[in-house]
Amino acid sequence: MGKAHSNAWRQATHFFPLKADVELHTICGCRGEAKTVVPTAVAKWGFKNGSTNWREVIKSPEIDIVDIVAPNHVHAEIAIAAAQAKKAILCEKPLALNTKECAEMLSAAKKAGIINMVMQNYRRVPAVAQAKKMIQEGALGTIYHYRARYAQDWITDPNFPLVWRLRKNVSGSGAHGDINAHIIDLARYLVGEFKEVCGLMHTFIKKRPLEDKDARAGGLGGQGTKKMGTVTVDDAAMFIGRFQNGALASLEATRFALGRKNQISFEINGSKGSLYFDLEDLNRLQYFDNSNPVDRQGFRDILVTQPGGIHPYVGQWWPPGHIIGYEHSFVHAVADFVNAVVENKPVKPDFEDGLKNQTVLEAVEESARTREWVKI
Amino acid sequence: MGKAHSNAWRQATHFFPLKADVELHTICGCRGEAKTVVPTAVAKWGFKNGSTNWREVIKSPEIDIVDIVAPNHVHAEIAIAAAQAKKAILCEKPLALNTKECAEMLSAAKKAGIINMVMQNYRRVPAVAQAKKMIQEGALGTIYHYRARYAQDWITDPNFPLVWRLRKNVSGSGAHGDINAHIIDLARYLVGEFKEVCGLMHTFIKKRPLEDKDARAGGLGGQGTKKMGTVTVDDAAMFIGRFQNGALASLEATRFALGRKNQISFEINGSKGSLYFDLEDLNRLQYFDNSNPVDRQGFRDILVTQPGGIHPYVGQWWPPGHIIGYEHSFVHAVADFVNAVVENKPVKPDFEDGLKNQTVLEAVEESARTREWVKI
């Protein structure tokens, strides 16, 4: 994520007409990284300074913007301090570990009156932004269905070790918080607020080999046998639900879908048309327009690469048909954020969105635990 | 459905090596059809006789097989009588209106010792049969996910009238019984038995214009205004669940997905591979094989049209790459059924499958009503 953010700041200045010059002032690492990671990053990305003391950095009067790309459990502390120091804040998702922290961050941001944003980069994939534009223009009419899936396959192998992402005390949750969070955000962005949810969370592989360092730490374990540890997060999470506007939702996140490397697919059906998107083909958007002549209807494969203001963001990159990739969505987010800060205008998704996203995540967790429907 | 079944009986004799000669002995219509529909059908499909008295027909000693393609509410009565008359029975889905009727039919069939089958034609789409074969051969390993959707769009228009399929007293249910039933059957066929389910059913358009005949019957209604009636079935039904073997399920049926004309799509993910199918491209099966070399993995687009015993059923039709259509699945079912009857061997799906399908349908309905998880 550090790479994606640093690249985004760099590329935003190369490709986008920002309303201010951007200086990469200081990159801040963890305590142990002062002599290794930090100076390397400074050199590679062209920061002016490096530091391992974020408390100091956020006080610098030379700094206007703080971009938080730290472990999730320190987001809140840094953000609140940065808000108090009147810095504009861009924070990697998830906003924080729980709704309480999110609410505190939002409160601090509001009190300080600072511009704030949570990095939900997929909103600024051009095809997704185009979907939003079309929905706002009424292309779908009344929305009936939002059906989304975020599918990966990187832990399907039972011998894949018990990495930190599979331990609840470090990561908070599994597929749910990591990737369901993205399609929940897209649901709120494209369709509206959830009203109620009912879901399940499941762990397919309950024991996994410890990583070497952890196995050694544990001390024991016979020769030739791998020490096993317990997976404490979900491998998959799915839920059904209703939006406040009456649409129905079906969402699923899994790390056990062999062949799906990083597939966010969603389909939205409305009274006038439908949209379909797949992140593995992120330059495309499928659109069914029910107003077409009846003998010429069909899902239209829009290649979202038309410059000249036709499609969002892509005009800053290459000619028609020249596709862009994953990291460009971060660049778009940074560009929008910088301009919002310069103009002192709100930008979405903000901390309030981060809080609402967390609220839905926790409601699904509660539903999975209690086996009940949960109101949002 | 009459057309699909008649065609199937005819084409089975043309294309499949049946173990007995098949004679289309009698086609039986409703009382009012004696002078119109029945003789037309006799002539068109080459039946020897026509009748409007099924009770007589099923007693004929010249008849070995009864194919029930009647309104759902008379399936049970006909089937039980036919079983008592020792006829082999092929019954269009749904087997009956409820589990009670299904159980009675099953009991009658067992008692009579007759061969019985429910027409779930999609099991015999070659790509689906190929999926079954591959799963049985272990191509997927342990199954983790079954995610299916049956999507149509024929009642999206709010001015579409209140036809019989939208009235509970006639049709039993809406999208749920009509189309969810198919993907539940495929789930049971390909993955296994359900353990528990939790779902919702929803009606998007609650009032619709009466059909002219109904409006007239109602008598009143001002000039120029359409008389409206209440939709009493679901427009969409979705549920999540668990299989007894530990796999997770997500199913959705809807008549409100614009652009999806008759799309049954399912994805099954296992520990060794994945499969994807879409009925709108029914000659194809997508297969991800995790044992391929790591730089050459990907979903493989199997065109299920190889003759010579390579792919199920298709060898009876055309050369490689010459695709078949919807109605062929009925022909395959009839061919298998005839041969089962001749050899007096059980054939699937049978009345027991029909009962189990109905059990899952009712569990989802109960869950939607009570907002609780329901054990199967």
Place this chain on the structure above:
Amino acid sequence: MGKAHSNAWRQATHFFPLKADVELHTICGCRGEAKTVVPTAVAKWGFKNGSTNWREVIKSPEIDIVDIVAPNHVHAEIAIAAAQAKKAILCEKPLALNTKECAEMLSAAKKAGIINMVMQNYRRVPAVAQAKKMIQEGALGTIYHYRARYAQDWITDPNFPLVWRLRKNVSGSGAHGDINAHIIDLARYLVGEFKEVCGLMHTFIKKRPLEDKDARAGGLGGQGTKKMGTVTVDDAAMFIGRFQNGALASLEATRFALGRKNQISFEINGSKGSLYFDLEDLNRLQYFDNSNPVDRQGFRDILVTQPGGIHPYVGQWWPPGHIIGYEHSFVHAVADFVNAVVENKPVKPDFEDGLKNQTVLEAVEESARTREWVKI
């Protein structure tokens, strides 16, 4: 082909509103088939009679239509005799072995004033017929490009034997006459007449093992070694060209494209839009409409299955989204032919089309031989 035609005659009566009753009067086989093939076919398809004497059959006053599904080298003789007997004639493609024969057949048909048709079934795939309709309605504007490929892979294996289709004296030509003929016909149907062509024909595998019967006939050959024979037809044929209306053409036929089982793909680009078709997905037609809003343009995936007169032919089959297959195109051709005969109206493609197709085929052969451009 006999199977495809017999089925077509049968199914046309089952599914299409023909303007006359159709009786399958006599099926005619080769001399040696009088006791085997013919009676089997009579029984299976419900013909009234069987025969092995076509000269007699075509004189029968009870017969109005002669459908020629015989080896290519006897098409002309049968057709001319049938024309003289005033029978309407449907002739399997290719119309004959060369333009001279084709011209004689056309002349006989004209002189007799009979309805005549050559079976180019792919014109009546609904998606192809829909393409024609759209082009006639101006959806493409001025046509610039026709790019087509007919690709198969059934002789890629060098050990595949020297079957009759690979011997020029029996088959006339290889991929060129067998499958290029189809995409030439579609070119003429959809775009217009060719003006000039330049092409090549190539044989990749020049020697192949004889079939067992031929090897034995040859007498010699050491034990354990296969006797080899010479392939005398083309494995692949491709040409570029110009249409009279100024459009450009690129066509390719090959039996050496592994993975392509029976792929006719064509793309047509015009000043207002483009079309793309692939026979392996024959229920679909891709359409790009340049008049769509600039941010919503894309190839539209038309599922050509809408009944109610919306899409050609399909209304006689099943509801929306229920796809049809290869053989249905034969049924459509027979239905149109029967109605044309009843109404005594011309129907396309007729013998003149068969002749023109052969003219283009021979021009490409000449070009391949002389390495020159050839005018049509």
Place this chain on the structure above:
Amino acid sequence: MGKAHSNAWRQATHFFPLKADVELHTICGCRGEAKTVVPTAVAKWGFKNGSTNWREVIKSPEIDIVDIVAPNHVHAEIAIAAAQAKKAILCEKPLALNTKECAEMLSAAKKAGIINMVMQNYRRVPAVAQAKKMIQEGALGTIYHYRARYAQDWITDPNFPLVWRLRKNVSGSGAHGDINAHIIDLARYLVGEFKEVCGLMHTFIKKRPLEDKDARAGGLGGQGTKKMGTVTVDDAAMFIGRFQNGALASLEATRFALGRKNQISFEINGSKGSLYFDLEDLNRLQYFDNSNPVDRQGFRDILVTQPGGIHPYVGQWWPPGHIIGYEHSFVHAVADFVNAVVENKPVKPDFEDGLKNQTVLEAVEESARTREWVKI
């Protein structure tokens, strides 16, 4: 192109383990750009210096590498001078205007013993590099067919003006030199050297409105009417041919394929398998493996995004399934070039490839002019 190259130099240092530090020493513009374009570019991309005097720049002892991104007609002069100054040279395609110039550049490079490369960026799209790797590993066996198309649609509108790319004196040729050049390079890279070709070149729209500046320069022209000028290059060019290894070729380049924005599609068929690629989905490669079990064969959709050395180049970017875009191919080329220079090892495609590409282009032009086959 300047943007793509500058970005590539910048990003190569950010993402690739280069064997030397790279300093962006001097960017060199045209004479008139000294006060505008050059300083802007210096600032935006972080060059140390700007200049408008390339003759001076290439003499600087501080400079090791010259990257030529200038109008095509000055490539030769700059490259020859740079070679004489012993600089390593990366030159944008086309290498030069004609084979004579190309040969002189190659000769100068050889004489100087410098590392040289022509920027044919598409060779380093990961999916294309993966295709090359698979072909080298024998995945396709003997190659039979290379069928490629480069299709765009940006001048389909007859009112699109007569820009410089449509004037032969400025651009050399039209679709042929601009885009056919790319698929010729890929042909040589993936299949081998051409043996003979036969082609055509065509201009659909022969007169176009002058651009405003040109119309004014022309002086006259009545009010309200647009002044028209003559298009002197090809709108489309296509050819068939043979490779030295016996494979057949069919290539087509067009700017008149509505809906195809920047589509390079190629299919390669061999004795063991087939490959298909489409630049509009550049992260994917379709692969048919004839050695798969017969019931499980099909085109496999390889998502070429696996890190860890599995797929070429992509390991430097993002996790699996996170796609990359058009510009990344330039970054890969620059990274390979830098490392080749540091290690003083040849790198492909080099000036010899540039010359050979030009040789094929001119052979096709000659064939189009003479209507004859032309040997390479």
